[in-house]
Amino acid sequence: MNLGIVGQAVGLFAVTNIDDVVVLALFFAQGAGRRHAARNITVGQYVGFAAIVAVAVTAAFGATFLPERVVPYLGLLPLAIGVRAAVRVWRHRGRGGQEEDERTGPGGPRLLEVAAVTFANGGDNIGVYVPVFATAGIVGMSSYVVVFLALLALWIAAGRYFATRPVVARALSRWGHLLLPMVLIGIGVVILVDGGAFGL
Structure with a gap:
């Protein structure tokens, strides 16, 4: 594997996915103490990112399954979630301790929700990845994909790490249930506005 391509892949991944660490930390905080939450977040992140890479790879070969004008409307996914x-936060606003007791049961972030947010949040990355993949050739493109998937594991670990630091964990435990909807709605609005969806 060409070290130059590896370095470029690391830089490209970091620049285009830096905001994912915050979203992952919020997901891990939401899923703290819930069965299968870490698995759902990890698999959902990989499913969503694999879909981004798959669309970028096929587009690099000339097949456009996701027209450019559709990308801004991906913002509807995190907005809806x-x-x-x-x-859900509004409905449970007065439950206090009862909500905490339920945290040991199943629940937390759903796999498909995490995948949808990951795909929508990275939808604009497709436009960056396509020309890079198209000019890298099959070997170079394969190197990019391998590095991206390896770094994704590091991103997931970083999100979990931040969510479990005592100071961060306390803050997320207290405010995470409010921050997650705000962040997701914010991501959705930014994607819609930046892409000019609905004539915005």
Whole structure:
């Protein structure tokens, strides 16, 4: 594997996915103490990112399954999930300790929700990845994909690490249920506005 390509892949991944660490930390905080939450977050992140890479690879070969004008509307996914989470927070606003007791049961972030947020949040990355993949050739493209998937594990570990640091964990435990809907809604709005969806 060409070290130059590896270095470029590391830089490209870091620049295009830096905000994912924050979202992952919020997901891990939401899933703290819940069965299968870490698995759902990890698999969901990989499914969502694999979909981004798959679309970018096929587009690099000339097949466009996701027209450019559709990308801004991906913002509707995190927006809808964020609104749903906000409604859930509103409904449970007076439950206090009862909600904490339920944290040991199943629940937390759902696999498909994490995948949808990952895909929507990285939808604009497709436009960056396509020309890079197209000019890298098959070997270079394969190197990019391998490095991206390896770094994704590091990103997931970083999100979990931040969510479990005592100071961060306390803050997320207290405010995470409010921050997650706000972050998801914010991501959705930014994607829609930046892409000019609905004439914005």
